[in-house]
Amino acid sequence: MPGTNLTREEARTRADLLHVDAYDIELDLSSAREGGTFRSTTVVRFTATTPGADTFIDLVAPSVEEITLNGAPLDPGSFTDSRIPLPNLAAENELRVVANCAYTNTGEGLHRFVDPVDGETYLYTQFEVPDARRVFASFEQPDLKAAFAFTVTAPTGWVVVSNSPTPAPVGEGSAQVWTFEPTGRISSYITALIAGPYVGVFDTYENGAQKVPLGVYCRPSLREFLDAEDVFAVTKQGFDYFQEKFDFPYPFAKYDQLFVPEFNAGAMENAGAVTLRDQYVFRSKVTDAAYEARAATILHELAHMWFGDLVTMEWWNDLWLNESFATFAEAVCQAEAPGSKWPHSWTTFANQMKTWAYRQDQLPSTHPIMADINDLEDVQVNFDGITYAKGASVLKQLVAYVGQDAFFQGVQAYFKRHAWGNTRLSDLLGALEEASGRDLRTWSKAWLETAGINVLRPSIVLNTDGEIESFAVLQEAPALPAGAKGEAVLRPHRIAIGLYELADGALVRTDRIELDVDGPRTEVPELVGRHRPAVVLLNDDDLSYAKIRLDEDSMTVVTEHLGGFTESLPRALCWASAWDMTRDGELAARDYLALALAGIGRESDIGVVQSVQRQVRLALDAYTDPDWREQGLARWAAAAEEYLRAAEPGSDHQLAWARTLASVARTDGQLGLLSGLLDGTAEIKGLAVDTELRWSLLIRLCATGRADEAAVTAELARDNTAAGQEHAATCRAARPTAGAKAEAWAAVVESDTLTNYVQEATIAGFQQSDQRELLAPYAAKYFAAVKDIWETRSHEISQQIIGGLYPSLQVTQATVDATDAWLAEAEPAPALRRQVVEARAGIERALKAQAVDRAAGAR
Numbered sequence: 001m002p003g004t005n006l007t008r009e010e011a012r013t014r015a016d017l018l019h020v021d022a023y024d025i026e027l028d029l030s031s032a033r034e035g036g037t038f039r040s041t042t043v044v045r046f047t048a049t050t051p052g053a054d055t056f057i058d059l060v061a062p063s064v065e066e067i068t069l070n071g072a073p074l075d076p077g078s079f080t081d082s083r084i085p086l087p088n089l090a091a092e093n094e095l096r097v098v099a100n101c102a103y104t105n106t107g108e109g110l111h112r113f114v115d116p117v118d119g120e121t122y123l124y125t126q127f128e129v130p131d132a133r134r135v136f137a138s139f140e141q142p143d144l145k146a147a148f149a150f151t152v153t154a155p156t157g158w159v160v161v162s163n164s165p166t167p168a169p170v171g172e173g174s175a176q177v178w179t180f181e182p183t184g185r186i187s188s189y190i191t192a193l194i195a196g197p198y199v200g201v202f203d204t205y206e207n208g209a210q211k212v213p214l215g216v217y218c219r220p221s222l223r224e225f226l227d228a229e230d231v232f233a234v235t236k237q238g239f240d241y242f243q244e245k246f247d248f249p250y251p252f253a254k255y256d257q258l259f260v261p262e263f264n265a266g267a268m269e270n271a272g273a274v275t276l277r278d279q280y281v282f283r284s285k286v287t288d289a290a291y292e293a294r295a296a297t298i299l300h301e302l303a304h305m306w307f308g309d310l311v312t313m314e315w316w317n318d319l320w321l322n323e324s325f326a327t328f329a330e331a332v333c334q335a336e337a338p339g340s341k342w343p344h345s346w347t348t349f350a351n352q353m354k355t356w357a358y359r360q361d362q363l364p365s366t367h368p369i370m371a372d373i374n375d376l377e378d379v380q381v382n383f384d385g386i387t388y389a390k391g392a393s394v395l396k397q398l399v400a401y402v403g404q405d406a407f408f409q410g411v412q413a414y415f416k417r418h419a420w421g422n423t424r425l426s427d428l429l430g431a432l433e434e435a436s437g438r439d440l441r442t443w444s445k446a447w448l449e450t451a452g453i454n455v456l457r458p459s460i461v462l463n464t465d466g467e468i469e470s471f472a473v474l475q476e477a478p479a480l481p482a483g484a485k486g487e488a489v490l491r492p493h494r495i496a497i498g499l500y501e502l503a504d505g506a507l508v509r510t511d512r513i514e515l516d517v518d519g520p521r522t523e524v525p526e527l528v529g530r531h532r533p534a535v536v537l538l539n540d541d542d543l544s545y546a547k548i549r550l551d552e553d554s555m556t557v558v559t560e561h562l563g564g565f566t567e568s569l570p571r572a573l574c575w576a577s578a579w580d581m582t583r584d585g586e587l588a589a590r591d592y593l594a595l596a597l598a599g600i601g602r603e604s605d606i607g608v609v610q611s612v613q614r615q616v617r618l619a620l621d622a623y624t625d626p627d628w629r630e631q632g633l634a635r636w637a638a639a640a641e642e643y644l645r646a647a648e649p650g651s652d653h654q655l656a657w658a659r660t661l662a663s664v665a666r667t668d669g670q671l672g673l674l675s676g677l678l679d680g681t682a683e684i685k686g687l688a689v690d691t692e693l694r695w696s697l698l699i700r701l702c703a704t705g706r707a708d709e710a711a712v713t714a715e716l717a718r719d720n721t722a723a724g725q726e727h728a729a730t731c732r733a734a735r736p737t738a739g740a741k742a743e744a745w746a747a748v749v750e751s752d753t754l755t756n757y758v759q760e761a762t763i764a765g766f767q768q769s770d771q772r773e774l775l776a777p778y779a780a781k782y783f784a785a786v787k788d789i790w791e792t793r794s795h796e797i798s799q800q801i802i803g804g805l806y807p808s809l810q811v812t813q814a815t816v817d818a819t820d821a822w823l824a825e826a827e828p829a830p831a832l833r834r835q836v837v838e839a840r841a842g843i844e845r846a847l848k849a850q851a852v853d854r855a856a857g858a859r
């Protein structure tokens, strides 16, 4: 698809040639209730530096009716391969394109959704990376900024929201017209349109004379669950914090946040019109970790209003900087903003972002943070753990390296200098160098242009009195997987070392030393002559990005007293270290289970508890000796039931254990408890068996053959919502019969009618770790189908299938061999190859970890 796959070279050539002034875009959405296509009329005014030159504009549409360039009609038949050629440009140009564009059900372009509760139609756009061109003719690259003016015809009575404030609609009859003011100069990927009978709640952010109108929207069927006050409270904290730290007032006219259905990502930073997945409107009880995640997302998108929207990357190779900055900003704001409910955000950052980054950075597809993005297909598979999480970790390290005050001074200069423009990494680094006086070239080369994770280990020698005779931090180069891009290097690390003592079972920090680590061995003279503490924790406060290993004595104390750290961050660091030792085969999966069982009862941070629960499950499913796996699962299920029964009634921990039990229950007693909770014959004091928990229980009962279609239909009658329909799809695909598997497979692979969310739910039901034998025949079917899927489905849909249906549960050499045979024979495109190679790496890692676990069982 060369037409849709714009290359960096093409974008550069086009940016050199054009300056785009303005778009006038007329969309006729009066047909939205019927679906199909809609009329899109675009008028673009732009200048060309070389009159007489040719270029093209992007459009993904079923048909084009009219093309007029500078008053002269062009043949609509010239529209091929998602491009319209524009020959013989004048110095000043006006282009008019009339096209029929298509509504989608994949979450890309203009997504159309019908709510089963009210039968109403809801639309929203999602344009990143290159999908504005599915709605209007567009020079689809971030550095061709322009003013965008939308005029929208939509059914009377609808709510229509875009980047500019919503005007009063005019006209009578079944449709009305909304004429929006032009935006400031922004990139096409952050323009937006949300339309339908959404409901809104309003407030104002006030700061001195500044007044910014705020809106929060969702579908009426979710209105009763929308806690807009909480959303506004976090938003206002973000406005206060970012305006002060960035020393730049919020740049847009208003700030709307819209919770929209079937959204593929967490949220999207459309200028002044942020869209968020509507699972963030909580229909049932969730833990505090979910509120924290929502707040983080709100702050992330708000930070993008400056970093990304006001100042925008020139090309997608700096996507990492865009995402890393917003990810860092969300965490630092939560940690520091007055009134923040989540001042422990760096614990969550260590627990989630770092874990994601470390995992991604050990895949064969790992790459330097500064990735080569040659075309749009490259960037679409690059929304990964390097781009978001490693980048943000390294940014946190950069802040430790230059100091936070200097960091924000540099950022302030950067916003003032480049407002409404486009930049490269060097523009930010230059501003930071000026503010901090530090040369960042060496730093940038070591951290941004190389791949992999360094390992830091303490080397402690004691004298006969038990005092420290020498103390050094040893650094190892990353162990890069075969075929990975980039160089394995040692890096400069700014780290803290925490010293902890045991007192009445509590691990309390008694001292902290901050230093620069460089090269393979860094001596720490400050610690010589001192008494050896109970635990020495490298990278305390999590300033740097590295795998941390404990010395043997510290490991012994931590294994026994992990729950004893009085602060949540060192606990999270030790949990993370144990997990990555498990993944690396340095700790047997059954030993990780033992460590988790010993420590999790004292873990108060609910986000950490839920991560450990997920990791234990993954360890049991993938990293244990298959001959021992059932024993491990039985122990875990028994522990889940005990913790559930012992948890404080109504607490987050109680809910987290209920969900864990619902995912792993296996004995008659446990499954009977699930049935009893569902039909009301059993009760756990304080546990609300609400809509979402009911579905979790039912999914497990279906997967174990204890609930049938009648039970699913009955549950759907209680909850006939979009979410209910998705859960029902999971239930049906989870049933332990060959027929159910075949049906699910056919729905996803042999048909292309499922929406993005129903497809995802079906895949989740299909893959059941207790059903490996039933699923075995689908490995061969996968390899027979995957290339065709990639070539015929949209990006989001094919990505779900390629990753989701890979035979990950068949942890055998045969799966590795089948993958290799396919890779050799199919000659997949790079982006497809990358996804399959990543899945294959999961099998290889699991095979190694299983061998380690088997050996541990024999000892």
Ligand SMILES: [Zn+2]
Binding pocket: 269, 300, 304, 322, 323, 326
């Ligand atoms: Zn982002």
